[in-house]
Each structure stands twice: as structure tokens, then as C-alpha cells.
Amino acid sequence: MQASTGVSEAARQPNLKVERVAAYIKGGIEGKVVDTVDEAVVEEGKFDGPHIDVTFDNRAPGPSLITKATVHVRESGFLPSCHQIGGNLVVSMNYDFPIPAKPLKGYEKSKEISFTVKDNDLDRLTVTIGPAGDLTTPWYGLVDVSFQHDGKKTTVGPIAVVDAGTNPQFRPDGDSWIIKNVVDPYCLSESSSLVDRLMGIPDVTVSKELKSLRDKLTSMGH
Numbered sequence: 001m002q003a004s005t006g007v008s009e010a011a012r013q014p015n016l017k018v019e020r021v022a023a024y025i026k027g028g029i030e031g032k033v034v035d036t037v038d039e040a041v042v043e044e045g046k047f048d049g050p051h052i053d054v055t056f057d058n059r060a061p062g063p064s065l066i067t068k069a070t071v072h073v074r075e076s077g078f079l080p081s082c083h084q085i086g087g088n089l090v091v092s093m094n095y096d097f098p099i100p101a102k103p104l105k106g107y108e109k110s111k112e113i114s115f116t117v118k119d120n121d122l123d124r125l126t127v128t129i130g131p132a133g134d135l136t137t138p139w140y141g142l143v144d145v146s147f148q149h150d151g152k153k154t155t156v157g158p159i160a161v162v163d164a165g166t167n168p169q170f171r172p173d174g175d176s177w178i179i180k181n182v183v184d185p186y187c188l189s190e191s192s193s194l195v196d197r198l199m200g201i202p203d204v205t206v207s208k209e210l211k212s213l214r215d216k217l218t219s220m221g222h
Helices: 002-011 185-199 208-219
Strands: 016-035 040-058 064-078 089-093 097-100 107-117 121-132 139-149 152-162 170-173 176-179
Touching (some): 040 089, 107 121, 152 208, 170 208, 185 208
Antiparallel strands (some): 016 040, 139 152
């Protein structure tokens, strides 16, 4: 009887696997617009920012519980600034994983979570990531995300994402980008080189907006 029970318990163990990974900018992240002169809150609401979707497949008769997520930042920074930057307003957003707003390598941040993938089911877990203290120029990050579950760890990545920034002259716009009134055209070539390098990393998942930025820069001759 003990052996039979052991077999049945093993048969009920979860078997969590990653089915799909996607990255894109989407609305719905709570935040506020702050005037840096007097720290007054000008606006509160929900804003656009980078999302990472991980679809899990648990083809087993037992549920799987994800208890912790960790973002490993391989590299982060800002796209080259190709415009005159002015104004006192900045956007501060409540990302799941706020990353220090400066060039980084080898940074990690963890968060306790509780996410169950039912037995014999697919489910999607979404995390948001971006700079702590949003700046004008779009931020980018190259990250891996690991998930603790059922006494195991599953890691996805690398994933390359970019945020929208707050410059109306250089930002994502639907399936393309707005790029106008550029002060230094050579700066766009630097942006092109950065995007090419990120997209050329082996097995990288590239966000929708990085792909569309590549297309826009190509159409502009960069």
C-alpha cells in the first residue's frame, strides 16, 4: 500500500513548463506626474509601461504554485538622447519591479508572489518593469526573470524591453514611433546600433516596441 500511495502522490505532482514569452508596452500601471521644482503631484492615474507576459503550461494532475519572482538585469540604461530636454515634469510609476534609473549591469530584484497554475491548464503571469523615477528619454532593459515554484526554479530570458519615456518627440506610437525635431541626427545612428545589438543577442525575446523602433530607424536611413 505504501508503494502504491507513493506512486499516486508522484503522479499528482505539477509539471510546470514555459509555453510562451512576450514583451510589450501597455497601459494600466498606476503612477503620478510630479513637478520636480516643488514636488507637487500634477496628475495621478494609470500610465503605459513595459510588460512581460509568461504563459505557463502545467500538463499534470497537480496544481503548481509560483511563490517568488526575481528579475536579473543583465544590462539597462537609456536610449541616446537626440533631442533638447527641458521641463520640470516627471512620471513616477508603480512597477512590479522598479529598476534604479541609471546604467546598470548585474542587478537583481526579487518579489514574493502567489500565482497558481491549475492542473492540466495554461495560465499567463504578467510582470511590469521599468525605471524607478521615470525620466524623459526612453529606458531599456535586458533581463532574465526566474520563478520559484514547487521546490524548483524556472528562468526565462533574455528579454529586451523599452519604455515610452515622456518626450512627445521621441516615443512609441501604436505600431511605430514618433521621431521628430532631432537635434543631432548622428544620435539616431547610435540608437540604431544599440537596438541592433540588443536584437542580435542569441535567443532574445524582443519587445514589440524595440522591433518597431528598428523598423522606424531603418525607414529614416539609420
